[in-house]
Amino acid sequence: MLTEVLVALLVGGLLYFLVQRSRTQVLRTEDGWWGAGAPPDGGEDITIRPFTVSTSAEELEDLYRRIDQTRPVPSLEDSHFTYGFNSQCLHTVLSYWRNGFDWRRQVDRLNQYPHFKTTIEGIDIHYLHVKPKTVPEGSTALPLIMVHGWPGSFYEFYGLIPLLTEPSDPSHLVFEVVCPSIPGYGFSEAPHKKGFDSVCAAHIFHKLMKRLGFQQFYAHGGDWGWLVTTNMAQLEPRSVRGLHVNFAPPSNPGLPITLSIMLGRRFPKLFGFTDLDIERLFPCMEKLVVESIKESGYMHIQATKPDTVGRGLNDSPAGLAAYILEKFSTWTSRDFRDLEDGGLTRKFSLDDLLTNVMIYWTSGCIVSSMRFYKENFGKGLYAPHSKIPVDVPTGFACFPNELMHTPKLWLKQKYRNLVAFTPMARGGHFAAMEEPQLMAEDIQNFTKIVEKKAL
């Protein structure tokens, strides 16, 4: 009799445990208010207003005057980029910025796609909305939201957008693209209240997509964009048809991840580790811990004192350029630290790099962009969303020089519906800007897989 009861309990317990695990967990959030002061009594203005990026002679004159007044400090002999942005390289960049860079032409380039602004939860949200010119017979364009990170902007996607809205290959799917700016970045208004984290941004972007008439859409993101789009998939899984990311550091190291770190080198097959995985992850102490410490100083200070560190950068174009472009050097390839010029122009043109910097400069958003770090890390690393898995179909583009390498096993701990995992041939952290062709191909492949499954 007793054994029967015990077995029943055991089976019951096991079933309960399994059911719990498989039940889709949903992230919850509330409406926020991020405008200055208290929310107004009447409803919110939900109109969509077209927006044009503009500049003026005063703006340029002020910039040039400040560049002329840079007080440069020579780098130590033979230090290249190991102490940060090299002074010789900075001199080259500033010289081009002052004399060769044509901001007005770049503004025209920015305006080649239609920009809009709309007020959500008290702040103006800026975004691009690019509709394809032609759609093949009998199909519709797939809506896709692409979210940038730091120190990037919507501009990172400019090489990628035409490959998605006007693919040359007739068998490719056609997308209708929405690229918002995270509040506090670029032309989106910065929140006035404390507490604006990635979940709040995700919530606002859901409202944006709804306001634009999209009930279901695809999402793509890297850097902060990865977290914001992941949160979108966690908040409203039914709206997100597919999630494509190129950066996904593990947020909750559980048993499988820990075991794989301890035993992965000895038994790679057990954890599904490829040669690239072994190369990027081991020796663990050096590749994971020491490298992270070497490169996360910015994260540490931005997650604790954003107002202090951003203050000088908003007055000094040279300082802002050095701070931002250092990342475009080191995060594209770590080997660039040993180059005198930081390898800056190997993968990017100075025009593109400076356009991105100008977006931060002209909008004066560096401080608010840094605050996002404090808001997200302020509560410690264990926010509710880090414990909730993602069940929407997910595709991961694994670029070899990404800041943090994520093997398939680690991804699957969180993204339980991983339908595509592509090791990419080349590329670093700013993959969309560096390798738009490769990224477009992978988004195509991923979307095709999801569309086929949906049929």
Added chain:
Amino acid sequence: MQRLQVFKGTFYSLDAVQRQLLIGSAVAAGGILLAYIVHKRRQVKSIPLGEGWWGAGEKPLSEDDTIYPFKVQTSDKEIKDIHERIDRTRYTDPLEDSCFQYGFNSTYLKKVVSYWRNEFDWKKQVAVLNKFQHFKTKIEGLDVHFIHVRPPHRENQKVLPLMLVHGWPGSFYEFYKILPLLTENHDGVVFEVICPSIPGYGFSEAPHKQGFDSLAAARIFLTLMERLGFSKFYLQGGDWGSLITTNMAQMKPQCVKGLHLNMFISTKGFKVMFSLMIGPYLPFLVGFSREDVRRLFPFFEKNVWDILRETGYMHIQATKPDTAGCGVNDSPVGLAAYLLEKFSSWTDLRNRDLVDGGLERKFSLDDLLTNVMIYWTTGSIVSSMRFYKENFKSNPDNRVDAKTGIFVPTGLAAFPGELMHCPKTWAQIRYRNIYSYTFMPRGGHFAAFEEPQLLANDIVQFVKKVEEF
């Protein structure tokens, strides 16, 4: 086994006298060995002096070792430039109700800057700086700046040479309030004070080569004292000054009569971990006093989280100093926010919850801005930050100075607002000859600047103990 049998056999075959001799010499040998071990432990160890050259390009055959007088100067052009830059500041509104939690609050910053722009008189402050005598001399290829303050009345007194070393983001100016207190007579004890600027800070030339760490600075300062004719002297320091003076005492213990520190950290180790676990419950068992317990626990919250919250600057400066310093070298307001945030938080961590950061409670704006101006006019913020990278390049726990103790007479002043409290039992792991350990009643990290009288009193009482007054 067989050997033992042979041994036993030989032993028992000896006669009584021979046996006694054997036992006697064995005991004597053991005694000598024991004495040797004890002696070795007590013996003053030192670290190697090393050598270096930090000037631009190649080292010349000979170096000029003259000491030149130096005067701080300014010009209308310099002041006009800073005013123009201040006027062009592009502020960002702070988040509502954020006080100093996100860093230096912009609303309060505007007030500080308004004072700086309209009322702060740099020419007057330069005259204040020049009231002590400044000098420069070339050591290891760099111009080293220092002030030399002689006591006004030297008759019938013991004049003791003393070097005070500053830290970051401070300067020699932090000592201006304590200098008059140290150069006056204290029952026959009076000091002749040298305050250098660490190379890369203020008016001392910045190193041109990589690798300039606290050991290099210590060696340069020892050379300076030697060049000034001092063979035995006292040292005092906080922040980087604490590490540099400690290194000086490790390099030439025979020259250092006494070492006084207002900031000191312990090494990690079993003793520390053990006392952390037992300390809150049985403090006396691990050598903690009630005051130690009050300042240390709850450990995680008080020490780990707060340290994480306050060390972002250290992390970025120890990895990317050239990037971090670039912007603040062009923006006076950016520089002020960056430096003054420390004078707020490190004086009392509760200042983070105040709208004005509690900045003017302990310091005057004139004094704070004079310190900022020293960084601004010399453009030394980047080189000052590099010092962090040079010292943290390799694991600091593995460096020769971390593994060697300090044997000169040491005096420790534990200020309650200091970033991390270090009880006497932990300090004793490295500082083997502690003459005095004082729980100071109030004050934070910038002790000399904030509580000059308290610090001066503690230095004097420590020195008196060493001099056996």
